[in-house]
Amino acid sequence: MKFGDSGVGKSVVRVEDARLLTGAGRFTDDVQFHGQLYGVTLRSPHAHARIVSIDTDAAMDVPGVVAIYTAADMAGYGEIPCLVPLSGELKTPRAILAGERARFVGDGVAFVVAESREAARAGADAIVVDYDELPVVASIEAAIAEGAPAIWGTSNVVFTWDAGEAAPAAAAVAASKHVTRLRVVQNRVAPTSMEVRAAVGQWDGARWTLHVGSQGVAGMRAMLAGAVMKCPPEQLHILTGDVGGGFGMKTFIYAEYALVLHAAKALGRPVKWTGERGDAFQTDTHGRAMVSDAALGFDGEGRITGLTVETWSDLGAYQAQYGPAIQTMAGGRIMGGVYRIPAIHNRVHGVMTNTAPVDAYRGAGRPESAYVMERLIEAAARELGIEVDEIRRRNLLTPAELPHANGLGLEFDIGDFPAVLQRALDNADWAGFPARKAEAARRGKRYGRGLAYYVEIAGGGNPDEHVDVKVHADGMVDVAVGTQSNGQGHETVYAQVVSERLGIPMAQVRIVQGDSDRLERGNGTGGSRSMAVGGSACQQASDDVVARGIELAKADLGDEVDYDGGLFRARGSNRTVSLADLAAQHPGALDGRTHYKQAIPKPTFPNGCHVAEVELDPETGVIAVKRYSLCDDFGTIVNPLLLLGQIHGGVAQGLGQAVLENVVYDDNGQLLSGSFMDYGLPRADDMPNHIGFDNLPTVSPTNLLGAKGCGEAGTIGAMPSIMNAIIDALDGVQVEMPATPEKLWRVAQSLKPAMAAE
16 A cells, blocks of 8 residues: 555555454453463342352362352452542442442352363352342332432432533523423443453462453553552553453453452462353443433524433442443533523432443443433424424524533534534435335335434543654554554554654554553543544654654754655755664664643534434334434544444444343343343344435644544434434334334324324
């Protein structure tokens, strides 16, 4: 590939694909060591129970079992931390293994280590635990009911968070000419990454090494070493190879990571734990799980006068690593989108239940807020008799109104939201919808369209990143980054940035990630931050290499030296020295570490408009997404091909939540959707045949690249646009996610006479 074909803005095929598609990828479960042992976690079958006793005698007699650890064995270590507790003095400490009490089905109570996985499973089955069952609250409704038993302290509502001004917003809504009110339920979902969690622990006599699928080794090392293992960071080496999907869930510390480290040191042998899909459904942090009561006020012209939202957010049995922040600081501040809202208030209650902990899942609060707002505004359009596109035109902020403080602590900096809306409508053939609807009706089908304008607060809350560069005598440039690809294609896009800045072929750029010894600093991947922050760090690091090279080259080329296309050149002459030759002449002198900090330490605001059209068969309740198109503002796009892949994946996850996915617990806290037999994921034939994508960028002023982030956008726009389309197909009857065939069939049957008259 020529250099000119691979710079920023080019659709370069992922360089990592050849390795992954030929089976040369190295995921955590691929890690094998001589003498390796295997671990299995014994989990509580009860949602809430006192642990009276644990008898391991019979289990230790199982052939191959080497050791069994319980809470008493882990007493010298710390708890799995919640980094953003909002509950004041009330803590919900989560031990590595449950000691006195198990608080959800799947809570670990013992860890069995054996010569094989089969022996470890047999050992776990032989452990006898005496449980004293306790009262269970397995839903928000049960947890906040009068007289409900408290999981922690005296109340299951552990915090109340507010943004905006309550009294003015309530007064504005009360004085409105029209008020649209909705209760919006957002179903709990499981991350279901293709690669399940796994970990391998080693002890070399001086320090631990942990092989683990993560979304950033530096942050995990700091937390795991300091909070849990109670050791200096340098005593813990973390390695992450290829990662088969993360979606937020692989950012976090799980008990097994500490358990394999402890066992490896205690037994003097490597210890591997690989979760099964049942472990994942029970213990991987879930997403969403909230109920909101929202009121949106309008004047007589269909312009918004005020918004109030009150949400009950299910946190699960323990406040997870970032759990309390998801519906508050991460998503709660973006409530209301990029609409002009004179008075706004958002209140969130954190609720504990006897279920798996809830934390960041693709979008982490932003899809939830967009979903509430877009459901509201579409319902309002129907109630007011205003077209759904027109009500948005009247209320979207214009470029002349930017920057704009949204009343919840954010300031939108740049964008042309009305233009993005119009481009999306044009691309969707908005005017042709009535004909498509009529054609579907002739075939006995219901047809609807849904619109959603979303905005995301992106950047992950970390406006800085670390990059370490080494230039070799053969011309290869190693670039160690502080983020971690989970399938996004960082090895490609970062190499594109470095290739362009250094003027060398992409083949000479090697992206290094996932080794805390190579780069011990970094803020990881999450919150759509990698390109805006990590990519800008790669650009600055490349410029730093050039600056160092110019100073070195002056000794041979004189005081006036320029750099272009991999060559340092004496100005006004033909004397040159290549980047590779300079590295050979001065070993290590071109190497260096860059700590990039955004000039404007604020989030970026990717935004866009999604348009979905669905066809509903009233005889079966089955829907098909017939058309899907969108227009986004992502700022600078480094690789359009990879960006489209991110959009497709995001739309799939939004579609999955809208019509298929649902984590279900019964009233006793038993998980009813603990396998793919009971939990639906979207398949290829659930997706639209084509997703029309367009970009109308305004360059972000916050970072060097001008990028805004794209990894979560597809999910944020898909959930409300698809659900609004389904509701439109049902003549405005409000249904909640997941819009399953059985649910839609029941509604469609009640509307059948009206449909026949069309």
